Amino acid sequence: MSAQTLLNSLFRYKASVDDELLEALNVLGDEARSDNFRSALRVLNHAHLVDRIFAANLQRLDHSYTASWSSEAPPLAQLSADIRDTDRWYIDYTSRISLQDMEEVVDFTFTDGGRGRMSREEMLAHVVTHSGYHRGEVGRLLPDVESTAMRDVFAGYLHRTDPTRRQ
Template identity: 65%
Template sequence: MGAQALLNSLVRYKASANGDLLDALAGLDGAPAAEYGAALRVLHHAHIVDRIFLAHLQRTGHAYDKSWSAETPPLDRLAADIRETDRWYVDHVARLRPDELDEVIDFSFTDGARGRMSREEMVAHVVTHAGYHRGEVGRLLPEIGERASRDVFAGYLHRSDPARRA
């Protein structure tokens, strides 16, 4: 499997895992406010980073001066934004040519420090960063009132392609 195929699988997995987690959170009526709010703040942070790197991949500016926000949107709006951004990544990676994966892009981090990464590295960063924070929210879920979802790449691959079990 080449990098293109792997990145395609990883961004589809990210979108699927985000969707599962957002659906779990949407079903939590009367959840403890502190833990629920913490889960939304963590997901919002991951989403902001996704949007920042989306701008870097497009070689455009963005309006973020930090990767956290004091204001967390309500779950329905945050979920819609996350799903839209995940669709962008799935479509973007599917359209990338192999030579574009190696393209190095110069950018600035939100603290003003300079950065330089290939498109391939940026997509890998977005996928791994989001996974880290989904794990953080997954740890909070039992405290909120929901069992943690099984957020593993191998499980996604076998659910999305049942022939792998044959």
């Protein structure tokens, strides 16, 4: 398996488990929308902002973000739409990136003004691992989504999407 194929598979997995988590949050309903729920949305919004920042970095585009955290998150419906849109962007990007482009090192600026330098492959790996960490954090904040959080493993995703792997 090539690095490009693996990264595309990882972003398909990310989109699938993001979707499951967002649906689980939606099902909780208004009565469950506690301080922990608001904290969970802030965490997901942070992960999403980092996804957007690195999408800009991957394209060598300036972004307007001055921080990767905000004091308030958008409503769940808006955040869900934004996350899903960004997940589709990463799936498309990783489906067409070449090995040469993945290995290219890109200079960029962090939101604090500090300079950074990573290969596109490293940036993509960062986005996947960063978001997984924060989905786990949401699972700890909201135990009612535990069944969804427990499915957030790459091996499980591969076997759900390709049942022949179970033979």
